[in-house]
Amino acid sequence: MKSIFIKGAIQPAFIADSIAKHQTKHSIGAHNIFLGQVRADVINDKTVAAIDFTCYEEMANSILEDIREKAFKTFNLTCMHIYHSLGEIKAGEVCFFVFVSAKHSKEVYAATEYLVNIVKKKVPLFGKEIFEDDSHQWKVNK
Amino acid sequence: MKSIFIKGAIQPAFIADSIAKHQTKHSIGAHNIFLGQVRADVINDKTVAAIDFTCYEEMANSILEDIREKAFKTFNLTCMHIYHSLGEIKAGEVCFFVFVSAKHSKEVYAATEYLVNIVKKKVPLFGKEIFEDDSHQWKVNK
């Protein structure tokens, strides 16, 4: 599997390009896309300006391979793509992109939710929340 | 409310532009996008080449206004956009675009599914499935 990790933010044009690539697949009737966008959360009066993502990439790739395999077995999907940013992603930028396609709409929703949740839970990604004053704290998924 | 009806197919660049417009909203942490794509279904040995969509637009707009209002009350959303194509949309092209944004990921999935299903059920849109031999049949949502 090609790497799902992208250096820097995921650009809207990259998402558009992914969509366009699926327009030659005429058995697809429904796409569902999840995008994670960095929030400017205010924590103890300090505002998050960016998140710096790092990753244990060899382990992440092997876990993502398992996730993909299991998702294709569980859901009736035509295509599935997962991308995550590495490096410093500013508030408002997209850092996570899950893209699922199927023949019918009913197949896609649960698959998307499943993939988003399992990536958050199982993939060794780490996020340093950098505040506007350059101090930081480490992000923890709830 | 501005019209949600778009003449012709919904282009990937239009979707990218919608995403980009939401990157200034720093309270958003999650987007969910549904795209309906015209399938080249084979029906009695004939292949669908396009769907020609028409609409009872005054009624559709008023129903969509109700749908939006109810969805904002039901789900904890920051933004909600619905677009549907009118006219002839070829197999592989996107004719339906639902775009929902919220602070947290858990809010968006059910909202997207709800909107897709209620638009299919309640909005007076009509689809003429045009086969490759130029014959046609009228689409019925299951």
Next chain:
Amino acid sequence: MAVIKYYGAIAEETKCSEEQMAVSDLKISDCMALLNKKYNLNAFEVSIALNQNLVEIDSTIKLNDSDELALLPPFAGG
């Protein structure tokens, strides 16, 4: 005069998208019977909207001048 509007498969059958109809004292149910007779719409699963709101096909509401009655085949958006 009220306006009767046709959509999708029904407009294909009626060969027009709308027409005027004299409606003095005419109930929706009677109007539908007239249109059924004129166009033979029995083959269609029709829903109807009076001024953009769905009403029953056998409604006894009387049509008024400037009312808009729409004959709608099954919805097929998405």
Next chain:
Amino acid sequence: MAVIKYYGAIAEETKCSEEQMAVSDLKISDCMALLNKKYNLNAFEVSIALNQNLVEIDSTIKLNDSDELALLPPFAGG
């Protein structure tokens, strides 16, 4: 020698991303005790992966030369 890898908040604490460690006959649990003593990692919620697979922190598996042991803080993707 095995390689010990550190990520995120833990790498910040250890001030390095990886180091070599002599492991002859060393259990994972003992290795973790050594690292804890060296870096004071008690404040961290750590999970550990042996050659990219999660294992228990008190595992009695013995480390071999060329093994890769990774110390991982809470995952935060998405």
